[in-house]
Amino acid sequence: MTWLDLADDAPFDAWTLPYGVFSTTGEEPRVGVAVGSWVLDLAPLAAVEGLDGSHLFAQRTLNSFLAAGRRAWEAVRGWVLELVTESPHRDLVEPHLVPLAEATLHQPFTVADYVDFYASQLHAENVGRIFRPDSPALPAAWRHLPIGYHGRAGTVVVSGTPIARPSGLRRVGAPGSDVEFGPSLKLDIEAEAGFVVGTPSKLGSRVPLGSFEDHVFGMVLVNDWSARDIQAFEYVPLGPFLGKSFATSVSPWVVPLAALEPARVTPPTRSPAVAAYLRDGDPWGLDLQFEVSWNETVVARPPSRELYWTPAQMLAHMTVNGASVRTGDLYASGTVSGARPDTGSFLELTWNGSDPVTLADGTRRTFLEDGDTVTIRATAPGPNGTRQRLGEVTGTITPPP
The missing domain is CATH 3.90.850.10 (Fumarylacetoacetase-like, C-terminal domain)
Structure with missing residues (x-):
């Protein structure tokens, strides 16, 4: 269940919630999560919420977030799941949804080996x-x-x-x-x-x-x-x-x-x-x-x-x-x-x-x-x-x- 209006052919549902790096015109690349036909812009949303580690989402790659480890991955996924499935968060989240059609997608992580x-x-x-x-x-x-x-x-x-x-x-x-x-x-x-x-x-x-x-x-x-x-x-x-x-x-x-x-x-x-x-x-x-x-x-x-x-x-x-x-x-x-x-x-x-x-x-x-x-x-x-x-x-x- 989600309060988002997701089309049947949307690229991603409200469960998968994959991570990537995107940019919009005139702005630097940063970390986002794809849901429906949008990208959830994590950095400003985490800053508004006052979350520890919000700086990890203002990076040009996922590497800093990847290095944060399993506990951080689980905590952030739980937070994002709550945001997109519980309707009281709608007013908070909607200003930070970027249409996928307006986003430029970048290589999500720097490959080590x-x-x-x-x-x-x-x-x-x-x-x-x-x-x-x-x-x-x-x-x-x-x-x-x-x-x-x-x-x-x-x-x-x-x-x-x-x-x-x-x-x-x-x-x-x-x-x-x-x-x-x-x-x-x-x-x-x-x-x-x-x-x-x-x-x-x-x-x-x-x-x-x-x-x-x-x-x-x-x-x-x-x-x-x-x-x-x-x-x-x-x-x-x-x-x-x-x-x-x-x-x-x-x-x-x-x-x-x-x-x-x-x-x-x-x-x-x-x-x-x-x-x-x-x-x-x-x-x-x-x-x-x-x-x-x-x-x-x-x-x-x-x-x-x-x-x-x-x-x-x-x-x-x-x-x-x-x-x-x-x-x-x-x-x-x-x-x-x-x-x-x-x-x-x-x-x-x-x-x-x-x-x-x-x-x-x-x-x-x-x-x-x-x-x-x-x-x-x-x-x-x-x-x-x-x-x-x-x-x-x-x-x-x-x-x-």
Whole structure:
């Protein structure tokens, strides 16, 4: 329930309440919470209320608020929930509601480090069959631990940022053929869930499964743009490098973990049994429904509930060797894929270009062309049988520099 007049197609309801950074004409960027078709301007509202820590919302990024820790996150969410659901607060809140249409959205947090995982078994098997047809589809370690790679924090960009087509070395034909340098001819997407660290950990310590909610603030939608021809040539034996590092897009709104409680599910049964540090008695599998739109044609709806590894397990594995995490660290699930056509990459959707997809304008496509726009959206179960929208991440391909 809320006193706000929320349209059925509003971007966010009064439960999700994601955090972002926005600005209006002539004003500096600051922290806001999205509700309905508005942004709740937290800094002046908190100042009027005389709240401790109101300065955290006058910042150009969420990082200071993220670093404040779980107790602060819970207190602020409780305050905002009360403001938008209890009608006596209406007169106080209404002057601080900014129409989303009048707001410029910025990258919500400064990324400290970026790690991308490989948590979907269907995606891993599909990629294995395409790239390594004469080898087992899954790497030997895949069922034992969450496989991942370290990406580039400096090339994480906010939704709406144009994506320049990357160039690199690639084979011109079958394995063993000539190698040439040039723009990627197999530019692809990866629909993913990303997780944002708030509370850091100490170098030489571990973050156990039970401490996941103490360290991770929330979730963003991620498109890990991928140049498949560059990737296929370079990735053995050390994994992705230039085929991935040119750009990763994130949604401008960070959905707090608390909003995702109704979406929690038990992940698939693991076989063989995993190591003790990965055994989760209170699992954080998530029932997210993604939607991938290619030039406004919906081409896939990949589900996340079958992801083999949970975000809590990813964090536990990432720190089990004593590696620390920092405020603003981003780590992602890897491509979320179901059975074709509901795959989170065009590599799988078109089976490496051998099975083109037809868009609404009649064109048949395999990989991205200059001018193409991809938008990834997601929803999840909300309280009392509702369905909550989790935002979107979009990007348009531009020619190589």
